[in-house]
Amino acid sequence: MLTAEQNERLTRVGPGTPMGALLRRYWMPVATVGEMRDRWTKRVRLMGEDLVLFKDRSSNFGLIGEFCPHRRASLAYGIPEADGIRCPYHGWKFDGAGQCIDQPNEPDGSTFKDRIKNAGYPVSEMGGLLWGYLGPLPAPLVPRLDGFVADRAIRHVGEAIVPCNWLQIMENSLDPVHTEWLHGLLYEFIKERDGVKVAIARHHAKIGFDEFEYGIIKRRLMEGQSEDSDDWKVGHPVVFPNILAVGSGGGLWQQYTFQIRVPVDDTHTRHYWYHAYVPPAGSVVAQHLLDDVPLYEPPIVADDGSYLLEYIHGQDIMAWTTQGEIADRSRENLGSSDRGVTMYRKMLEREMAVAEAGGDPKGVIRDPARNEYIELPLERNKDMFGDGFESLFRRHMSIFSPIAEEIIAVFAQAREARREAREPASVA
Amino acid sequence: MVTPQENELLTRIGPGTRMGALLRRYWQPIGTLGEMLEKRTKRVRLLGEDLALSRNDDGGYDLIEASFPRGGSPAAYAVSELGGLLWAYLGPLPAPLIPRLDGLVAEGTIRILGSAVIPCNWLQIMENSLDAVHTEWLHGHFFEFVKESEGLKVSFTRRHMKIGFDEFEYGIVKRRVLEGQTEEDDDWKIGHPVVFPNILAIGNASPAWHEYRFQIRVPIDDTHTKHYWFGAFVMPEGATAPAHLLDRVHEYETPIFQPDGDFMLDSIHGQDIMAWVSQGAIADRSRESLGTTDRGITMYRRMLLRELKRIEDGHDPKNVIRNPEQNGVIVLPLEGTKAQRADGFETLFRRHQVRYSPIAEEILEVLRSARAPQLVSAP
Numbered sequence A: 001m002l003t004a005e006q007n008e009r010l011t012r013v014g015p016g017t018p019m020g021a022l023l024r025r026y027w028m029p030v031a032t033v034g035e036m037r038d039r040w041t042k043r044v045r046l047m048g049e050d051l052v053l054f055k056d057r058s059s060n061f062g063l064i065g066e067f068c069p070h071r072r073a074s075l076a077y078g079i080p081e082a083d084g085i086r087c088p089y090h091g092w093k094f095d096g097a098g099q100c101i102d103q104p105n106e107p108d109g110s111t112f113k114d115r116i117k118n119a120g121y122p123v124s125e126m127g128g129l130l131w132g133y134l135g136p137l138p139a140p141l142v143p144r145l146d147g148f149v150a151d152r153a154i155r156h157v158g159e160a161i162v163p164c165n166w167l168q169i170m171e172n173s174l175d176p177v178h179t180e181w182l183h184g185l186l187y188e189f190i191k192e193r194d195g196v197k198v199a200i201a202r203h204h205a206k207i208g209f210d211e212f213e214y215g216i217i218k219r220r221l222m223e224g225q226s227e228d229s230d231d232w233k234v235g236h237p238v239v240f241p242n243i244l245a246v247g248s249g250g251g252l253w254q255q256y257t258f259q260i261r262v263p264v265d266d267t268h269t270r271h272y273w274y275h276a277y278v279p280p281a282g283s284v285v286a287q288h289l290l291d292d293v294p295l296y297e298p299p300i301v302a303d304d305g306s307y308l309l310e311y312i313h314g315q316d317i318m319a320w321t322t323q324g325e326i327a328d329r330s331r332e333n334l335g336s337s338d339r340g341v342t343m344y345r346k347m348l349e350r351e352m353a354v355a356e357a358g359g360d361p362k363g364v365i366r367d368p369a370r371n372e373y374i375e376l377p378l379e380r381n382k383d384m385f386g387d388g389f390e391s392l393f394r395r396h397m398s399i400f401s402p403i404a405e406e407i408i409a410v411f412a413q414a415r416e417a418r419r420e421a422r423e424p425a426s427v428a
Numbered sequence B: 001m002v003t004p005q006e007n008e009l010l011t012r013i014g015p016g017t018r019m020g021a022l023l024r025r026y027w028q029p030i031g032t033l034g035e036m037l038e039k040r041t042k043r044v045r046l047l048g049e050d051l052a053l054s055r056n057d058d059g060g061y062d063l064i065e066a067s068f069p070r071g072g073s074p075a076a077y078a079v080s081e082l083g084g085l086l087w088a089y090l091g092p093l094p095a096p097l098i099p100r101l102d103g104l105v106a107e108g109t110i111r112i113l114g115s116a117v118i119p120c121n122w123l124q125i126m127e128n129s130l131d132a133v134h135t136e137w138l139h140g141h142f143f144e145f146v147k148e149s150e151g152l153k154v155s156f157t158r159r160h161m162k163i164g165f166d167e168f169e170y171g172i173v174k175r176r177v178l179e180g181q182t183e184e185d186d187d188w189k190i191g192h193p194v195v196f197p198n199i200l201a202i203g204n205a206s207p208a209w210h211e212y213r214f215q216i217r218v219p220i221d222d223t224h225t226k227h228y229w230f231g232a233f234v235m236p237e238g239a240t241a242p243a244h245l246l247d248r249v250h251e252y253e254t255p256i257f258q259p260d261g262d263f264m265l266d267s268i269h270g271q272d273i274m275a276w277v278s279q280g281a282i283a284d285r286s287r288e289s290l291g292t293t294d295r296g297i298t299m300y301r302r303m304l305l306r307e308l309k310r311i312e313d314g315h316d317p318k319n320v321i322r323n324p325e326q327n328g329v330i331v332l333p334l335e336g337t338k339a340q341r342a343d344g345f346e347t348l349f350r351r352h353q354v355r356y357s358p359i360a361e362e363i364l365e366v367l368r369s370a371r372a373p374q375l376v377s378a379p
Helices: A004-011 A018-023 A166-173 A178-190 A287-291 A312-322 A336-356 A389-395 A404-422 B004-011 B018-023 B033-038 B122-129 B134-146 B268-278 B292-312 B345-351 B360-369
Strands: A028-032 A041-046 A049-055 A061-065 A079-081 A084-086 A100-102 A123-126 A129-132 A154-162 A204-212 A215-222 A236-239 A243-245 A254-265 A268-278 B028-032 B041-046 B049-055 B061-065 B076-082 B085-089 B109-118 B160-168 B171-178 B192-195 B199-201 B204-206 B209-221 B224-234 B250-253
Touching: A004 A018, A004 A166, A004 A336, A018 A336, A028 A041, A028 A049, A028 A254, A041 A254, A049 A129, A061 A084, A061 A123, A079 B134, A154 A312, A154 A404, A166 A254, A166 A268, A166 A312, A166 A336, A178 A312, A204 A336, A215 A336, A287 A404, A389 A404, B004 B018, B004 B122, B004 B292, B018 B292, B028 B033, B028 B041, B028 B209, B033 B085, B033 B250, B041 B209, B049 B085, B109 B268, B109 B360, B122 B209, B122 B224, B122 B268, B122 B292, B134 B268, B160 B292, B171 B292, B224 B360, B345 B360
Parallel strands: B109 B250
Antiparallel strands: A028 A129, A041 A049, A049 A061, A079 A084, A123 A129, A154 A268, A204 A215, A215 A236, A236 A243, A243 A254, A254 A268, B028 B085, B041 B049, B049 B061, B061 B076, B076 B085, B109 B224, B160 B171, B171 B192, B192 B199, B199 B209, B204 B209, B209 B224
């Protein structure tokens, strides 16, 4: 349980807040490269700031305050030029740093423009995503996590705006036991009439949490598993501060999944589900699957507004949003299974203090030598994936991807090829 | 830049507010006579008050509070007709006269009235009319950007060399000299007025192209504005209009959003509305940075505050008329040849919201029948 003041401190992310200052030390995805291909601007609300991501005519990206400092018309309708973007209302031009560089109807020689500075933030590209950095300069490096930069991967990314605070979404990722209930027994209850049983419903015999260089490793031991199983021995990480990395290295596929929770403001979170699937060597994959990172928007509620409880992401979103816009942690009662949540909150407090003191908080990387390829713990033969790739894929939001069936087909083909290799067809 | 308190003072117009008291000294249009022939009652939300307009058995009109306490009686306001429009007056009695602006009372015109609810405060809409330079960008360069794939070039992009603002009896005259023009051009010498407090009057006075246009910004409440586009087209010599075009004001609803909810950026009114609405429900003037081109806006804000002081000192504010002799016809400055209209009447007509009038094609046909060379667009 927290005090109401502690809850405020941990959840609020707007400009000037302590948690906002910590989260501003990290690059946040703001768009995909693909979604900016056919457009010049995109509105981006990030940590309570209204921004516009724009592409200039030299194909550079800028991330600046949405409202023109002149008379506050929206730069989301701006006119792109080679070195910046002009306000549609009176033509004031801004560069990617937010500096006003032209006021076409002010007198020649006027220095007025030099004194006009809009917000302006660095933009970087990695893994088919565009990342923005709202913190103090110089900006650190965008961490090259394995799934973003792995060679020859099929990638796609789902996006949804979840109408609640970011922290309760993150806490879910430090809470291994919820899977047994929310994705297991609740799911079986929803599907009771169909008699469905899922692997996820196995009982947790033990859970564990360990801090590592990039965050916290979460471990679990399901009933009947040994401590030599990857679920316990390897575990999977929460990459501090706002990414859950849960993939699978076993079997045919190397699969990376990042759930990235980007605070829009105190009561909305842009949730990205980023997947990278590395098919086995020798499988035939259409080039467009390797070149593009398509963006899709999985539904998070049904047409009638009810939660999509037959999907794993729908179950999660039901839990997160029913906790309230900002969960009231002054009225919670934490048990022994919540110690990952407590550990994460303490880490946030500790790193807030580091940032306030002017230091680089955990996971901020400035040395390129340390950033070539960040290999995260990756479980093989994950117990919860026991239902098989396709079954899980179809229960997950990935099924709403425009390339969902192509991914399943590549997988099925690879599995078939391997089966044939193992069992040569008998001669009739 | 103004303080947040000054911004509140300038923008809020509900009952009991100071700016609301100033705007209540002026008649505001609430509809047309024509629409009330077809119905007996109409809801009117005006200056933050919910009212009911009804046509009584004597052919007159009543405007009362839409709801009031049991046992009480509703406040009633004055309603009057001018130019085919119905006007309401919510200020202290006796009510002044409705100013007989030229375009409202000119005879033998085809009159149209478009309307839309703009989801923002009235003041940022008015400020747009004291901002001469915006046309070069919003209706010029931005328009060309929107139509980039079609290679559109428009006359609005001509550069402003000079802008000017002069107070006159009924408001402020706005002037501009565009690149290649001189001060002898109508754009500078005559200019066009903002009729205080909430009407932009911009028309055309050449013999072949004679029209009056009024953009009337009527505050519904602090964050919504009923925008009326009134047009009165004078018949050129040799043109005749069928009676059904002349005998009433033809009202229509002007669409302001596309089906997908975005603004209609390929039209002049859609560009304006994008700019107004994107400034926010009530533009935050405590975070603006005014330049030298904004002095018309500053002049207008000062005029609002000055006139506010006048009513608070017990006087009639600017442009309140009580003497019928002063109200025969109010002839406003009207430019003849406007540089921004070089693209031709028909082209501009189709780019503007008038194209949504149900009689748009009939108007074009009547005007074409005069065979006035100026009406023919370049191919």
